[in-house]
Each structure stands twice: as C-alpha cells, then as structure tokens.
Amino acid sequence: MTQKPKVAERVADLRSEVGRFHAAGEKVAIVPTMGALHAGHLALVREARARAERVVVSIFVNPTQFAPNEDFSRYPRTWDADMRLLADEGVDVVYAPARAEMYPDGFCTRLDVQGPAEGLESDFRPHFFSGVAIVVAKLFLQSEADFAMFGEKDYQQLKVVTRMVRDLDLRIRVVPCATVREPDGLALSSRNRYLTDEDRAKAPAIHRALQAAAAAIHQGQEPDRAAETAADTLSANGFAVDYVAARHAETLAPLEGRAEPVRLLAAVWLGKTRLIDNIGL
Amino acid sequence: MTQKPKVAERVADLRSEVGRFHAAGEKVAIVPTMGALHAGHLALVREARARAERVVVSIFVNPTQFAPNEDFSRYPRTWDADMRLLADEGVDVVYAPARAEMYPDGFCTRLDVQGPAEGLESDFRPHFFSGVAIVVAKLFLQSEADFAMFGEKDYQQLKVVTRMVRDLDLRIRVVPCATVREPDGLALSSRNRYLTDEDRAKAPAIHRALQAAAAAIHQGQEPDRAAETAADTLSANGFAVDYVAARHAETLAPLEGRAEPVRLLAAVWLGKTRLIDNIGL
The missing domain is CATH 3.30.1300.10 (Pantoate-beta-alanine ligase, C-terminal domain)
Structure with a gap:
C-alpha cells in the first residue's frame, strides 16, 4: 500500500487537508514525532490507523525542548528514510513545518504544566516539558486532529500532555501506546x-x-x-x-x-x- | 427584542449550543466578562451582534487573575441585573461556569504571554496576565466561537490576548472595540x-x-x-x-x-x- 504522503509545510495547508477529511466525515489521528523514525513510531502510526480513517505524522525537531547544552543540533535527521517508511505505512499527510512557521517572529507564549511535570525529567531537564507542552498544544490546535498517539516510552510526557489537554479543554483525545522493545528488552529510541x-x-x-x-x-x-x-x-x-x-x-x-x-x-x-x-x- | 438567554453552566452545554449554531451555518461571537455589566459591555455585545448571527456572553469572576490582597471577594456580582440587560440585548447564550467547571481538581496548567504582558500592569499585578491568559484561552477553546470582543479600555489585556491567539494558533478572531466613556470622559468600568x-x-x-x-x-x-x-x-x-x-x-x-x-x-x-x-x- 505504498503511497506518497502529502507534505504540508504550512499550518494553512495542514488545515485544508484535515478540513477535507473532516468534511468527508473521516476522523484524523496525529502522530507527533521529531523524525528519526523507528519501529516504535511505526507502531504509533498503526495504532493511529486503527482509530482513524486518516493519519497525519508531524516531523519537527522542536528547539524549545532542548537546553543549549543538549543534542538539538546533532539530533538525527533522516528525512528520506522517514518518508519511505511513512509511505509504506500509507500515511496521508506529513506535516513538516519550518521553525518560523511554528515560532514566528515575536512569539512569546509559554505553557507550563505543573503536577505530572514536576520532578523526574524536570529535575534534570528543567526546560523540557515547557518546550513539549507548547509544541504539542500548537500541533493539536494547528492540526485539529481527533486523536493523538503517544508512546508510553515517554511516560511522563504522556501524562503531562494528557493533563494539558484536560486543563485547556482541547477536543483531541490522547491515546497511550505500549512501548516497543528490541528482542533483548531495550526500549526503542x-x-x-x-x-x-x-x-x-x-x-x-x-x-x-x-x-x-x-x-x-x-x-x-x-x-x-x-x-x-x-x-x-x-x-x-x-x-x-x-x-x-x-x-x-x-x-x-x-x-x-x-x-x-x-x-x-x-x-x-x-x-x-x-x-x-x-x-x- | 427581549428574549431570555439560555444559561449554560457546563462546557458540554455551551458546546452543544454553539455546535447547533455552527451546524446551521451561523457565526458565533463571544463577549468574555466578569459580570457587573455596564454600557461598555453592552457596546461589546452590540459589536458582537454586528459580526455574528449568535452572541455568547460569559460571566465568570476569574479567581486566578486576582492576587490574595485584591478585590476578588468584594468584586461586584449583579447576576439578576446582568441577565436583564443581556435579555434586552437579545443575547443567545450566557455561559456561567462554576469555579470547578473552569478549574477542576488537579488543574495545573499555566499560560504566560511575555512580550506585551511585560511591564505596565505586570509591574503592579504580576499574577494578572497569567490568570487572564489561561481563562481566556479556556473560554475560547470551550466555546469554539468565531469572534471574541475585547474593549480597548483594557488595552494591554487586548494586546496580550491577541498575541496569545496568534502564538497558540487559535482559530478565533479577536475584535478590539473602542472604550465607552461617561459624558465627562471617565472610562466605564x-x-x-x-x-x-x-x-x-x-x-x-x-x-x-x-x-x-x-x-x-x-x-x-x-x-x-x-x-x-x-x-x-x-x-x-x-x-x-x-x-x-x-x-x-x-x-x-x-x-x-x-x-x-x-x-x-x-x-x-x-x-x-x-x-x-x-x-x-
């Protein structure tokens, strides 16, 4: 079922694709990723497909969730391989915004989830969930998707996003998906x-x-x-x-x-x- | 054209009202208020009516935008008079959530707009725009309205809300409305x-x-x-x-x-x- 996904680089294009799906009575699931896709991501895509007629995968290496000393610049970028994998999965739309589309000039809004974001990762990466929350909120609001697939691998992130969706009265439903592991037990990452x-x-x-x-x-x-x-x-x-x-x-x-x-x-x-x-x- | 507005106390009721309007192809404008309505609010309602077939007025004295030493508890609450005024204006829906509907147990999400929120009011009421941002974002997301009317009287608030809408990719359009004054020039408040x-x-x-x-x-x-x-x-x-x-x-x-x-x-x-x-x- 190889079929090249449409690539949307702008919010307006993404919304027009999703709007067409919704107008046809189809549900839409989004799989937010930073690319560098592996079998764990593909499991999310398959769960998305099981929930919704249409699947959107976002690929955006989000600068706001990296601290200056972290691996933002060397984070793996594997666009061509990612696109082949997503084509094989029959993904409908790949949303790949430029940084300026996500964070335009003058952008100055912060989103902080306390509660589940406290401790654990935050003790070591204090900037992390603030960056995750804003980019995920934006992806949800930009895409107007009905479902969002999140792996349990990033368990604290899953809980933070779930809480944020409830607190902000977002319509989207966050769907947790089991961690995918190598045969020897290592969680895919x-x-x-x-x-x-x-x-x-x-x-x-x-x-x-x-x-x-x-x-x-x-x-x-x-x-x-x-x-x-x-x-x-x-x-x-x-x-x-x-x-x-x-x-x-x-x-x-x-x-x-x-x-x-x-x-x-x-x-x-x-x-x-x-x-x-x-x-x- | 006196007509009693429907009162919605729950997000689900508000959404079902707005959903009916949208299904009929009607646009919806929301006028967020804390009640204690005066001619300035009624001017917003009339501007709302000029933009949209349906008008929702929210009445919620938002605790998160008051500091402990401020006038939250003595802030004027004039429900019966407000309802009469809104009936006279032919408002369709009054959304009056209880505190627990807006901020349910475990609520822990903060929204901070920097930029236009810096200085001025923030120098004297550092908690204020954080409280405004979260409640306004929630009202927008709960109501799914097409337009939101804001008075220029609270000019910094208008700019903060406008920036937030852009930064979060909210679909709603913020409409600024001129300050209404007493004959001697005092801004209504x-x-x-x-x-x-x-x-x-x-x-x-x-x-x-x-x-x-x-x-x-x-x-x-x-x-x-x-x-x-x-x-x-x-x-x-x-x-x-x-x-x-x-x-x-x-x-x-x-x-x-x-x-x-x-x-x-x-x-x-x-x-x-x-x-x-x-x-x-």
Whole structure:
C-alpha cells in the first residue's frame, strides 16, 4: 500500500487537508514525532490507523525542548528514510513545518504544566516539558486532529500532555501506546543510534533492572526501596543514574500508600547518551 | 427584542449550543466578562451582534487573575441585573461556569504571554496576565466561537490576548472595540461603582491628563516627557499613580523612535479604587 504522503509545510495547508477529511466525515489521528523514525513510531502510526480513517505524522525537531547544552543540533535527521517508511505505512499527510512557521517572529507564549511535570525529567531537564507542552498544544490546535498517539516510552510526557489537554479543554483525545522493545528488552529510541557497540550491549540492563524492581515489589518490597536497588545495580554496571523512581502511575506524585498504582521510571546515561525507560506493575 | 438567554453552566452545554449554531451555518461571537455589566459591555455585545448571527456572553469572576490582597471577594456580582440587560440585548447564550467547571481538581496548567504582558500592569499585578491568559484561552477553546470582543479600555489585556491567539494558533478572531466613556470622559468600568461621590467627581482628570499628553506629543513633545507631566498632574490632584506611560501601540515596548505608533496608558488609585485608562494618538 505504498503511497506518497502529502507534505504540508504550512499550518494553512495542514488545515485544508484535515478540513477535507473532516468534511468527508473521516476522523484524523496525529502522530507527533521529531523524525528519526523507528519501529516504535511505526507502531504509533498503526495504532493511529486503527482509530482513524486518516493519519497525519508531524516531523519537527522542536528547539524549545532542548537546553543549549543538549543534542538539538546533532539530533538525527533522516528525512528520506522517514518518508519511505511513512509511505509504506500509507500515511496521508506529513506535516513538516519550518521553525518560523511554528515560532514566528515575536512569539512569546509559554505553557507550563505543573503536577505530572514536576520532578523526574524536570529535575534534570528543567526546560523540557515547557518546550513539549507548547509544541504539542500548537500541533493539536494547528492540526485539529481527533486523536493523538503517544508512546508510553515517554511516560511522563504522556501524562503531562494528557493533563494539558484536560486543563485547556482541547477536543483531541490522547491515546497511550505500549512501548516497543528490541528482542533483548531495550526500549526503542531515536537516541539508541548514538550508542557504541559496547554500550548497546549493556543497554538492556535498564529494562532488566526495572523488571527486577517490579518483581520485588510484587513480592512485597517497598517500591521506593526496590527503585533504589535498581539504581544501585545500574550504577554498579557502569550507568550514570539520573533517577530510578517508583511513582503514582497517574499523577506521578511520590507514593503515599500501598493501594496506589505504581509506575517505575528510570533515566540513565551510557557514555554521552541519555536513555529513559519505564514499566507498569 | 427581549428574549431570555439560555444559561449554560457546563462546557458540554455551551458546546452543544454553539455546535447547533455552527451546524446551521451561523457565526458565533463571544463577549468574555466578569459580570457587573455596564454600557461598555453592552457596546461589546452590540459589536458582537454586528459580526455574528449568535452572541455568547460569559460571566465568570476569574479567581486566578486576582492576587490574595485584591478585590476578588468584594468584586461586584449583579447576576439578576446582568441577565436583564443581556435579555434586552437579545443575547443567545450566557455561559456561567462554576469555579470547578473552569478549574477542576488537579488543574495545573499555566499560560504566560511575555512580550506585551511585560511591564505596565505586570509591574503592579504580576499574577494578572497569567490568570487572564489561561481563562481566556479556556473560554475560547470551550466555546469554539468565531469572534471574541475585547474593549480597548483594557488595552494591554487586548494586546496580550491577541498575541496569545496568534502564538497558540487559535482559530478565533479577536475584535478590539473602542472604550465607552461617561459624558465627562471617565472610562466605564465595573470598579467605578466603588468610587465615593468626591472621588467620582475627580476621576475624569485621568482622561483629561491623557488627552493633554496626547496634545503635547502632537505639538512635538517627547512622548515619555508628556507621560511624566501627566503623572505629575495626577499626583498633584490627589491620585496615587502606579504609572503613566507612552508605549509602542502594538508591542507595548518602550518607544525607541519617532515613527512608532504611540499609546498612552495610565493606572492610578483614587482612595482604595484602582482605575486604568488609555488613549491612542
């Protein structure tokens, strides 16, 4: 079913495509990406297709979610490969705005979600969710899509976006999609391609450590203690640990009681590459 | 043409009303208010009617735009009188959400417009535009109206809201409406009813001082200097002056050159009542 997606570079073009779909009574799902697509993104595209007659994929490496010292300039850009993959998936529209289309001259609006954005990633990337919130709000409002697909891989982001949609009364429905993993358990990520062979061989230890923590909690261990053990294991194996944490699976607040749903989340460094992962219980 | 407006207290009810209008091919204009309606609001309603087949007036005293020491609790609430006025204007829908409908449990999203929100009011009410931005964004997104009417009386607010709409790619069109004044020049405001008779008699001096400054600028005086003179005059007449300023009429930035469009803005206190006004050149 290879078919070249339409490429929209301007909000007006995107809206006219989506407007045509809606006028025909078709639902539209958007998959926001920064390109450098992998099988995790393609799983989102397939889930999008299962929900809606039409699928829009946005490709925009969003500068506002990178700090000056982060990897914005070296973030992988693989346009031709991305387009081939999306054509193979039968994606209808690729929205690829220039920076000036997203953030025109004089742009000066900030969007900050507190609650689920507090702690975890924010302790290490304080600018991050502010950048994510504004670009995602804009993508939702620009596209007027009915559904938005987000991977559980970026679990805190999923919760922040879900909360923002509720708080701003946006019409779009955020659909969480399961993390896609390599056979050895490593969560797919555009940043995996930064890994040296040696680090790639080590990387599955992140998922294993989270699984071990989950098993320990199931067997009655205090979640915070289990997270601590996972952090110790990873440190001992050469990872620099930003955090391993057990949190309330919905609010991401620290746990207060035994009855709460738990999510285990981790962010670690392997060399110069920062990787995140999480699992539910 | 007295006709009782429909009262919607929930987003879902508001959307179903507006949805019916849109389905019939009718345009919808919203007039956001905090109630305590006066002829200035009614002028907005009439401008709304001139633009759109259907008019929605929202009445919501928004707690997030008041600081703890401000007049939220004593802000005038005149529901019955407001409803009579809006019935006389043939308003279609009054949207009057409860606080929990606007800010449900767990609400945690902040919206900050920099640029036009910097300085002036923000120097004295640092919380103000953040509260305005979030409630106005929500009203726009909840109502899905085509036009929004804003008075030039709150000129900085008008510019902040206009900028926010552009930055967030909202579909709504913000329509500025001229300030309505008493015969003696005092700009209409819900807070005028706080004034003692003595202060009410003094209040037109604000508009006179701005007019004198505008005349001086026309005759070649430096705008900043003219604003300073206006501030001095008001101080000498018993006003406590928060600011009188000459600013770029679009960006509200301090003036840099002679060719720029100028707006004169003032905020002063008469006793315990804070009044604002502004004029163009």
